[in-house]
Amino acid sequence: MESWRLPPRAVLLAAVLLLVTAEIGGASMSRYKLELARWARTGMLAHPAVHGLVGVRDVDEQALDEALFRFDTGLRLFHMHAEGMALVVLATTTVAATLARTTVTRRALIVLLTVGGVGYPLGYLIWSALIPSYGVERGKAIAEWLVWIPFGGATIVALLWLAALTAARMLRR
Amino acid sequence: MGRPPLVVVFVAILVIALGELGGAVLSQLRPATARWAAARVAANPQAHGLTGAAEYDETVRAQAVFATEAGLSFFHTHAEGTGLVLFFAATLVASLVRRRATRAALYALLTMGALFPLGYLVYAFAVLRLGRDAGVEFAEAWVLTPLGSSAILGLIGLAVVLASPRGAPEVPAGR
Numbered sequence: 001m002e003s004w005r006l007p008p009r010a011v012l013l014a015a016v017l018l019l020v021t022a023e024i025g026g027a028s029m030s031r032y033k034l035e036l037a038r039w040a041r042t043g044m045l046a047h048p049a050v051h052g053l054v055g056v057r058d059v060d061e062q063a064l065d066e067a068l069f070r071f072d073t074g075l076r077l078f079h080m081h082a083e084g085m086a087l088v089v090l091a092t093t094t095v096a097a098t099l100a101r102t103t104v105t106r107r108a109l110i111v112l113l114t115v116g117g118v119g120y121p122l123g124y125l126i127w128s129a130l131i132p133s134y135g136v137e138r139g140k141a142i143a144e145w146l147v148w149i150p151f152g153g154a155t156i157v158a159l160l161w162l163a164a165l166t167a168a169r170m171l172r173r
Numbered sequence: 174m175g176r177p178p179l180v181v182v183f184v185a186i187l188v189i190a191l192g193e194l195g196g197a198v199l200s201q202l203r204p205a206t207a208r209w210a211a212a213r214v215a216a217n218p219q220a221h222g223l224t225g226a227a228e229y230d231e232t233v234r235a236q237a238v239f240a241t242e243a244g245l246s247f248f249h250t251h252a253e254g255t256g257l258v259l260f261f262a263a264t265l266v267a268s269l270v271r272r273r274a275t276r277a278a279l280y281a282l283l284t285m286g287a288l289f290p291l292g293y294l295v296y297a298f299a300v301l302r303l304g305r306d307a308g309v310e311f312a313e314a315w316v317l318t319p320l321g322s323s324a325i326l327g328l329i330g331l332a333v334v335l336a337s338p339r340g341a342p343e344v345p346a347g348r
Contacts, residue, residue, distance in 0.1 A: 001175045001176075001267065002175065002176045003174060003175055003176055004174050004175075004176050084253050084254070084257075087257050088189060088253065088257065091185070091189070091256075091257055091260040091261070092186065092189065095182055095186060095260075099179075099182070148200075152193070152196075153197075155193055156190065156193050156194055156197060159186060159189060159190035159193055160190050160194075162186050163183065163186045163187045163190050166179060166182055166183040166186055167183055169179055170180055170183055173179070
């Protein structure tokens with residue numbers, strides 16, 4: 001029976017820590033829902049121009065509700081993506097550790113999969129954190145260029161590379 | 174832990190990669206996708222039952238575009254999940270199922286099941302081509318139900334083998 005080779009311990013640790021962070025994030029969202037909403041609202045009120053607040057209660061409440069909804073969405077997406085990506089890191093680095101023959105390829109794949117997989121979900125957390133000060137769209141643009149595109153791009157490139165490598169091994173047999 | 178055949182590993186990695194790619198494309202090209210979907214609805218008025226009444230047609234168009242976006246979004250989330258399900262379930266099969274024929278059958282069922290998210294791509298396109306209800310029905314009948322059933326049968330099969338005292342070797346307690 002052919003067997004799997006485990007990826008380096010640091011990779012396993014990173015994946016497990018991401019899982020722990022995701023679980024804690026989910027629990028905190030539920031336990032500290034009010035406190036988080038209050039913190040975000042205070043931040044939004046401190047930056048009225050960013051959120052288009054005009055001082056008219058009816059108009060402002062609608063804008064604040066919309067921004068708070070996105071703040072909450074960012075936290076939820078962090079929770080979900082962190083859980084998923086931790087498992088993706090575990091599975092794909094195991095495949096890379098087992099099937100990549102040369103040390104350089106193996107290392108490059110494992111680094112891209114780990115850094116990309118662990119970094120990507122943090123973008124949602126950063127987006128949420130930026131919303132009170134920078135607004136929904138500006139916060140999203142910052143998270144996109146700072147985290148989602150580089151880390152998500154690394155993961156996609158590494159996954160396509162890994163799929164091609166697996167296909168090549170399959171055809172060579 | 175045992176490693177499943179390379180073709181199974183390949184499908185698992187490919188499905189995860191397509192899921193990631195689908196998410197990125199959906200996120201970056203959402204407005205373009207919505208515009209394209211709306212244009213497809215307008216180009217196919219009979220299938221969507223457009224009447225020429227602006228208000229009614231706009232509602233129908235919005236529902237079809239929403240269904241298409243939902244299909245693409247479900248593809249992203251399900252592909253990430255089913256790729257992982259195939260990876261971990263097939264590893265269990267490779268490690269614990271003794272009989273070769275049973276292993277082959279379970280690999281086949283689980284691999285077909287991992288392709289389940291492709292049904293959501295079919296769903297997204299069929300809605301635009303056949304109309305919302307007919308498109309959803311088509312994707313469900315021809316892709317989602319058969320591939321989903323395959324995944325369920327594969328997982329039930331694995332559970333039965335694991336529960337059977339003769340099916341799988343004893344797994345040492347505490348390991």
